[in-house]
Amino acid sequence: MYGSQLGYWFFGWTFVPYLIGFIVLFWGVVSIDSQMFVKTECSFVPKGKEVMLTFDDGPDPDKTPQIIELLEKYKAKGVFFCIGKKIDQHPATAKLIVKKGHVIGSHSYFHGNLFDVLPTKKVAAELFQTEQAIKNATGKDCEFFRPPYGITNPNIEKALRQFKYRVIGWNLRSLDTMIHNPEKLRNRVLKRIKPGSIILLHDTAPAVLPVLESLLVYLKENGYKTKFP
Secondary structure (H helix, E strand, O other), X not given: XXXXXXXXXXXXXXXXXXXXXXXXXXXXXXXXOOOOOOOOEXXXXXXXXXXXXXXXXXXXXXXXXXXXXXXXXXXXXXXXXXXXXXXXXXXXXXXXXXXXXXXXXXXXXXXXXXXXXXOHHHHHHHHHHHHHHHHHHHOOOOOEEOOHHXXXXXXXXXXXOOOOOEEEOOXXXXXXXXXXXXXXXXXXXXXXXXXXXXXXXXXXXXXXXXXXXXXXHHHHHOOOEEOOO
């Protein structure tokens, strides 16, 4: 009886390092700012009151032009991490991003649910496809990448070695794909904003337009400027 209890005790304690290792590895994969696999810029040292506005999952032929209009209205700049397939579908919208003085970056070609489990060769193929889509639509080379869902792993890291991208994360996640109430979303963003914030928004989010305008008003009234990577 005592021997079996000792065995369970020994097994339990030998299992602990594996559990800790799994937790650390999981955190490294799902946390964009972990730096475990890919060097990612999730913040910046501001020169005064500066923030970075970033928009994922476009270009959207309806909302992206409206986002650009709002940015222009308040003399702000944005960084658009676009899905390659959507760029090929809506090249004029992608071209508008660059024409109006904003930055366009890669957000993979398909943004599939299984992007993070793709082998290195397929990840690299998606990056190349998106790079070509950006070049064809805008005439610009791709300099920036944001991994779908903010997930990184060894396969993505190996694929990125073939490119010279700066990988941009975030430190203020709006949750605009989950929070559809404009007031709740606005409150979430405004109470967290500070100099050096890299704000994650989505072109396709239901409440992105009213929340973006509130955010731009707040930035203007409080003396903030927007910057590029």
